[in-house]
Amino acid sequence: MENAKISGSIPLSIRKLVVRDVNNGQTHREVAKHYEISKTAVSKIMKKMKTFGSVVDRPGRERKPKTDARTDMKIIREVEKNPKITIRQIQEELQLSVSRRTVRRRIQAKEYHSKIAVRRPFISQVNKAKRLNTPINRSNTGKQCCGPTNPNSNCSTGRSGIACGASRVRSHKTTISLIKTGLEARFVFQQDNDPKHTAKLTKSFFRSCHIKALEWLPQSPDLNPIENVWAILDARIYKTGVTNKNTYVDALERAWEELDQQHSHNLVESMPKRLQEVLKAKGGHTHY
Known part of the structure; x- marks a missing residue:
């Protein structure tokens, strides 16, 4: 580790000059001050020169890999046989004593990349039945106007439609925006069951503006564009x-x-x- 510290912080040319000056009779303190390095670094350089006869970094001093080429080949073979295999299963199959991070590195070195399967959202049986029997599925509303309530957007979709998910009634600006678009007379307004959407203040706003709100289904973000x-x-x-x-x-x-x-x-x-x-x-x- 000491060799690594010396080579990582002090160039080889400076190390050679340190050895030359010390051999010419200068003290460690004087050499350290001249080359703006620590006195400890000078001592380590001289100790290395005395022990190995050189201040050049010795080859093969880096950390050795924890797996050999044969083991790496076995890991890749398991991945190729079963692309859905997990790292833990590879460890158990090959009886590896190395960490999962090491196995992952060997796989990535061969340009294979592990992915975590997306967890499917849970929908209860009760809500599945509601999603099947929803009035949205049973009725024909014609074209639907789904998206942000924006006075600048051209959303002429006929006399009937559904305005989807634009309720931000907490701001006065949005209240004016909704009224200006004439949604209370032309559309059935849709929003999910977020607590702020089902709050008494929100419901009171819709009643006061005569806006008809669509009864929305639980656990149905996939129906909300x-x-x-x-x-x-x-x-x-x-x-x-x-x-x-x-x-x-x-x-x-x-x-x-x-x-x-x-x-x-x-x-x-x-x-x-x-x-x-x-x-x-x-x-x-x-x-x-």
């Missing part, structure tokens, strides 16, 4: 590197204004496919 919009906003805000609330709000407003209308339209058009997948999965989860 606005979730895809939130994911886009989160990704864009993360890239800005915001550090406080004020900059976060500004970044959120900019990201909101920059949303692609075509992408919002595609989310709207995906609603029939989402409903079909729910029926196909018998109320279970979908890839959305």
Whole structure:
């Protein structure tokens, strides 16, 4: 370890000059002061010169690998036989005494990359039945207007429709926005069962504005296209590197204004496919 410290901090040319000056009669203190290194470093350099006859780094002094080439080959062979095998299973199969991190490094060295399986969301049997028997699946609402409530967006989808997931009634600006769009007269408003959406204040707001709210299903984010919009906003805000609330709000407003209308339209058009997948999965989860 001492050799590594010397070679890592002091160049070989300086080490040779240190040996020369000490042999010429200068003290360790004088040499250390001249080359701006510690007195201890000078002592280690001279000790190395006396022990090995050179201050050059000795070859083969790095840490040896914990597995040999044969073991590495066996690890890769197990991965190729079963790509879904876990590192723990490889350890048990080959009776390896090395850590899981070491096994992972050997796999990655051959450009194989381990992945953790995505855990499917749990949906209870009761909620599966509700998802199958929902009025959304039984009725034909025609075109659906799903997405952010934005006065600047052109969302003329007919006389009936569903406005999905745009309830942010905690702000006065949003209240005015909702009223200006005329949603209370033309649309059935949709939002999930988040506590702030089901709060008394929120329900009172909808009643006072005569906005009809759609009764939403539990455990059904896959039927709510606005979730895809939130994911886009989160990704864009993360890239800005915001550090406080004020900059976060500004970044959120900019990201909101920059949303692609075509992408919002595609989310709207995906609603029939989402409903079909729910029926196909018998109320279970979908890839959305």
